[in-house]
Amino acid sequence: MTELTQEQRHEQALEKYILDVPDLKEEIKDLSPDDQKDQIQWAFEDEAEAQGLQPWELTLKYTSTPEEFEAQRLVLHKEAAEVLGVEWEEYCEMNNLVV
Template sequence: MNKEEWIEAALPKYIVTNPTLQEEIQDLSPKDQQDQTRWAFEDEAEALNIETWELALRFSSKSEDEIQALRLAVHKEAAEALDMDWDEYCELNAVEV
């Protein structure tokens, strides 16, 4: 799975944890409900000061060790794509190894 697939898989689990949001969007079309859920999910990730895909991992059935390994793998990809030293990347992005 990639980051976007993690997010899509997390949204149905996320909405179940938010009865207030469910009530607010119940009269919207299915597409609008999906959009509102996604935006609320993104807002929650921002409020927690984490990436949306990191919040999605919290809604997965993976163990904490698996989540940490996936999180580090994504950050390593980003560091490589930016051609940054791993230690420097971790320091700048508050990644704890």
């Protein structure tokens, strides 16, 4: 199996997400395809925030098993900490991560 790009993974997550929110699908059915896509994206971002996650974390949650989600989430957070030049423990505190 080939590894999905982040964009492909996100598209897959949005497709699964809209199945979980039939009310949203009904609300936006008369909008243009582009407007529907925007509304789904915004609702997805709101859902991530409601769950205390970043949108990329919710994407992972929709496209992986719970075990893969936790492992991949930590890898990406560690990469973010390195890019930001922040010590891992400090980064975890700043982002309310429990490891």
